[in-house]
Amino acid sequence: MPVMTIAPVCHADVTGLILAGGQGRRFGGADKGLALHRGRPLAAHQLALLTGRVTQVLISANRHLADYRSMGAEVVSDTVPDWPGPLAGMSAAAHAARTPWLVCVPCDVLNLPDDTVTRLLAAAGYAGAPAAYAQAVDGPHYALCALRTTLAGALDAALAGGRHAVRDFLRAQHAAVADFSDCALVNANRPELLS
Numbered sequence: 456m457p458v459m460t461i462a463p464v465c466h467a468d469v470t471g472l473i474l475a476g477g478q479g480r481r482f483g484g485a486d487k488g489l490a491l492h493r494g495r496p497l498a499a500h501q502l503a504l505l506t507g508r509v510t511q512v513l514i515s516a517n518r519h520l521a522d523y524r525s526m527g528a529e530v531v532s533d534t535v536p537d538w539p540g541p542l543a544g545m546s547a548a549a550h551a552a553r554t555p556w557l558v559c560v561p562c563d564v565l566n567l568p569d570d571t572v573t574r575l576l577a578a579a580g581y582a583g584a585p586a587a588y589a590q591a592v593d594g595p596h597y598a599l600c601a602l603r604t605t606l607a608g609a610l611d612a613a614l615a616g617g618r619h620a621v622r623d624f625l626r627a628q629h630a631a632v633a634d635f636s637d638c639a640l641v642n643a644n645r646p647e648l649l650s
Contacts, residue, residue: 466507466508466509466510466572467510467554468510468554468555468556469508469509469510469554469555469556469557469558469572469576470509470510470511470512470513470548470552470553470554470556470557470558470604471505471508471509471511471512471513471557471558471560471572472512472513472514472515472544472545472548472552472557472558472559472560473488473498473501473502473505473512473513473514473515473528473560473561473562474515474541474544474545474559474560474561474562474598475487475488475489475497475498475514475515475516475523475562476515476516476517476532476533476538476541476543476544477538477540477541486516486518486519486522487562487563487644488514488516488523488562488563489519489522489523492565492643496522496526497562497563497643498514498523498526498562499526500565501560501561501562501567502514502526502527502528504560504567504569504571505558505560505572508572508573509554509558509572510553510554511529511552511553511554512528512529513528513529513530513531513548513551513552514526514528514529514530514531515530515531515532515533515541515543515544515545515547515548516530516531516532517532517533517538520532529551531544531547531548531551532547533547534546534547535614539614539619540619540620540621541559541561541598541621542610542613542614542619542620542621542624543614543619544559545557545559545602545610545621546607546610546611546614549602549604549606549607549610550607552604554604555603555604555605556576556601556602556603556604557601557602557603557604558571558572558575558576558600558601559598559599559600559601559602560599561596561598561599561642563642563643563644564596564598564599564640564641564642564643565640565641565642565643566638566639566640566641567599567638567640568635568637568638571589571599572601574589574633574634574635575587575588575589575599575600575601575633576601577633578601578631578632578633578634579601579603579630579631579633581631582631584628584629584630584631585602585603585605585606585628585629585630586600586601586602586603586606586625586628586630586631587600587601587630587631587632587633588600588601588625588630588631588632588633589633589635589640590632590633590634590635590636591635591636591638591639591640592635592636592638592639592640593640595622595632596635596640596642597621597622597625598621599635599640600621600625600630601633602628606628609624609627609628610624613627
């Protein structure tokens with residue numbers, strides 16, 4: 456069987472998105488992206504991960520916008536009401552991005568490898584899929600994903616139809632699975648998980 460080779464996606468074709476637009480319910484209502492981890496806000500850690508690996512970085516946020524802008528990234532907010540979740544942030548970013556690809560990184564996922572962007576895009580490219588998500592030791596991390604920005608309309612339609620689950624949206628797009636099984640990812644959705 457011939458070996459398939461995939462042309463790498465150039466970083467100029469990729470926008471990074473830091474998902475920090477949630478209500479922080481398990482964080483006592485605090486803005487999770489601004490919570491400190493090792494002396495820096497969670498969103499700043501993800502910004503450092505994405506910088507130099509994508510051409511543009513967006514932060515999905517719905518409050519404390521000036522704090523996020525001060526990090527040096529463009530901020531996008533949900534265009535639909537009632538905090539529908541990360542899919543709304545992905546939709547806003549897909550419309551704002553100036554690139555064919557969007558790589559989404561939740562602000563509260565710790566221990567991401569330096570090649571996160573490459574892994575997600577390679578999985579999508581190898582499968583010829585318009586999206587890919589991370590599969591780690593502890594299971595799938597659906598919001599840690601890559602999406603073609605041409606899915607903006609499909610994102611809007613899902614939100615308009617009340618379908619807010621990222622998992623269901625990705626399955627509908629026949630998303631590829633990116634292997635993160637060598638990573639001990641931590642979903643820091645409670646304050647005690649931060650140091």
